[in-house]
Amino acid sequence: MFFKRLRLLFLGYWSFLRVNWQILYGLWRLTGIPRPMVTIFGGSRMPQEDPYAKQAHQLGHKLVTHDISVLTGGGPGIMEAASCGAVAVGKKSMSLGIGVTELGEGRNPCVQEYIALDYFFARKWLLTRYSIAFVVFPGGFGTLDELGEILTLIHTNKLPRVPIVLIGNEYWYLFMQWLNNEALKHGLITYDDLTLFTVTDDIDYAFTIIHEACKKTKGNKKV
Secondary structure: OHHHHHHHHHHHHHHHHHHHHHHHHHHHHHOOOOOOEEEEEOOOOOOOOOHHHHHHHHHHHHHHHOOOEEEEOOOOOHHHHHHHHHHOOOOOOOEEEEEEHHHOOOOOOOOOEEEEEOOHHHHHHHHHHOOOEEEEOOOOHHHHHHHHHHHHHHHOOOOOOOOEEEEOOOOOHHHHHHHHHHHOOOOOOOOHHHHOOEEEOOHHHHHHHHHHHHHHHHHOOOO
16 A cells, blocks of 8 residues: 555656646747747647638738737647748748647647647646737637636636637637527626627738737737
8 A cells, every 4th residue: 555655646746747847848938939929729620721721821821920929739720720821921930839749630730839748738828828819710629628718717817818819700609699698698607708709700800909919018018
């Protein structure tokens, strides 16, 4: 029993050291990415010819053109589209991907800087702590998890209130219906909670929201 407990203690301590080392390494890599930066989330299974992927490409290109770095999960789908749009501008170190080894997705061909972590929560922490805004394209469970965490962190004052833009009126329609007709009706969220994010199909409008936030941040000398 003693040796079993000792082994569990050692494994726990080793995991603690490993995850902290990976977070520190990720922070070090983030310091090499120019600020301000925006995180783009979205489904890894989205084909590049899909209209949403083309919009992600357009947004990634537009952000880097205006000296705003792009953070993604570094994998395929929406992440690849955003990375390819960013790298097409031709500026160095403006696109960083943070992957998770267990997903087996690997690095997309366009991301300029890439790191792979062992822990999902470490990746989410790095993708959320230093971004001036978040853009969420259509995706599955992982994308919903990322969106939910950001909203929760802002709702509980663990993150400052920053722009969150959901791309795809049609895709997010039923989500908005559930929020308005169920969650709000039962008092589980407030009207103010519904103002935490914007839903749109217009990439230029999404960029305007982000760009305005960047200008305000620079005015406050935070970047």
